[in-house]
C-alpha cells in the first residue's frame with residue numbers, strides 16, 4: 108500500500124512539549140518530526156510517535172480488480188484505510204481547478220500542512236496508455252499553492268563549489284520561519300542574478316519557499332540603506348582551492364578550473380558517486396566519503412572498493428560490526444547495472460534519464476566508451492549515432508565526448524572497472540517482435556497516435572527510435588508532410604512504411 112505518513116499539528120506540538128520536558132531536542136516542523144520518527148533504527152521509538160497515514164495508491168498487485176483510481180479509493184475505505192477526505196473525482200479541468208481553490212481555502216484550517224494538490228487521470232487504461240517519463244507518471248501532476256514569502260536580512264553571501272566546479276552563490280540569512288520551516292540559507296543562482304537584482308550584503312530581502320524547492324531570494328526590499336552598501340564582487344578564484352574561476356561563453360555559471368586539485372569538486376564527485384541513484388552503498392554516506400577523502404583513505408571512486416577493515420579499524424564511529432557490514436555492502440555493489448554506473452560517473456548534464464538512454468543505445472560500457480572516442484571525429488558515424496538518440500542534443504554530446512576524451516577520466520574509469528563489473532543493458536524481452544533490434548525513424552505527422560506513443564510502443568517492442576535517417580536505419584515510417592527524411596530514406600533504398608503498414612506490422616504485439 109502506498110500513501111503518506113504525516114504528523115498532525117496538534118500531535119506535533121504535544122510531542123515537542125514532551126521532548127522539552129525530557130530535555131530532548133525539539134523538532135522544527137511536523138514534516139521533519141514525521142520523517143525523523145520513521146528513520147529511527149529502533150522501531151519501538153517509531154511506534155510511540157503519533158504518526159498518521161493517508162493511503163492513496165497500490166504497489167504491486169496480482170490482479171487489478173478496479174478500473175479507475177476512484178474505485179480504488181472506495182475500496183481502500185472499505186478495507187479500513189484512511190484516505191484524504193478531500194479526494195474528489197472531477198469531470199474536467201474546470202472542476203479540478205475549482206477543487207484546487209476549495210482546498211486552498213481549507214488549507215489554514217487543516218490539522219496538517221499541505222503544499223498543493225495532485226491531479227490524477229481516473230481511468231487506469233488511460234494511465235497505462237500515458238505511461239511514465241523516467242520515473243514520473245504522465246497521468247499525475249502536482250499543482251502547488253503559491254510559494255510562501257517572507258522578509259529577512261542578508262548577512263553574507265557564501266560560495267559553494269559543485270561537482271563540476273560551478274561556483275554557486277548562497278545567501279546566508281538572518282533565520283526566519285517561512286511556512287513552518289526555519290530558513291537560514293537561500294540560493295542566489297549565479298553572478299548574473301546578483302547583478303540583475305542588485306543584491307548586496309546587508310540588504311533587506313524578500314525570500315520565497317515552495318514545497319521541497321530550495322528557498323530563493325527574489326528581490327531586495329528598500330530599507331533606505333541599499334545605495335550605501337558595497338556591490339558584491341563575485342570571486343575570480345575558487346574559495347576552496349584558489350584556482351582561477353572562469354565563465355565560458357554563453358554560460359551563466361562560473362567554474363573553478365582547479366579540476367583534480369580542487370577538494371570541493373572531489374568531495375562533490377564522491378558524494379554523487381555514492382548517492383542514492385548512483386552506487387547507493389549501504390552504510391556509506393556522503394559525509395563518510397568526504398571524511399575518507401580528507402584523511403587520504405580514498406582519492407577517486409575506485410579507491411572506495413579497495414577500502415579494507417584495517418584502514419577503518421581505528422576510525423571513530425567504526426566498530427567491528429559496522430566495518431563488516433560495509434565490506435559486505437561494497438561486495439554487493441561490485442556488480443552494477445549500466446544506467447546506474449553511467450549516472451554515477453557524474454558526467455556534466457547526464458542525469459538518470461540520459462544515462463538510461465545511453466545504456467539502451469550502446470548496451471555495454473566497452474561499446475559506449477569506444478563510441479564516445481570515435482565520436483570525436485566530426486562527421487563520423489559514431490557522432491551521428493550519438494546525435495540520433497532522441498533526447499541527446501549537441502551540447503550534451505559535447506559533454507559526453509569531452510568526458511571520455513579527458514585522460515584523467517579515462518584513467519579513473521579504467522581503475523573503477525578493475526573493481527566493478529558493469530552488467531550489459533538488458534532490453535525488456537521482445538520475443539516474437541519483428542522490429543526487435545531494428546532502428547526506426549518516424550517522420551511526418553501521425554494520425555492514430557501521438558509521436559510519443561509511437562516511440563514508446565516501438566521501444567517496448569525492442570526497436571531503437573532515432574531522430575535522423577542514415578544507412579544504419581532499418582525502417583522509416585512516413586506520414587503526411589514527411590519531407591527530406593523520406594527522400595533520403597528512398598535514396599538510400601531503406602524500407603519505407605506508411606503509418607497503417609507499420610500498425611499492421613506490429614499488430615497484436
Ligand SMILES: [Zn+2]
Pocket residue numbers: 268345346347348349350363364365366369370371372
Ligand atoms: Zn576549486
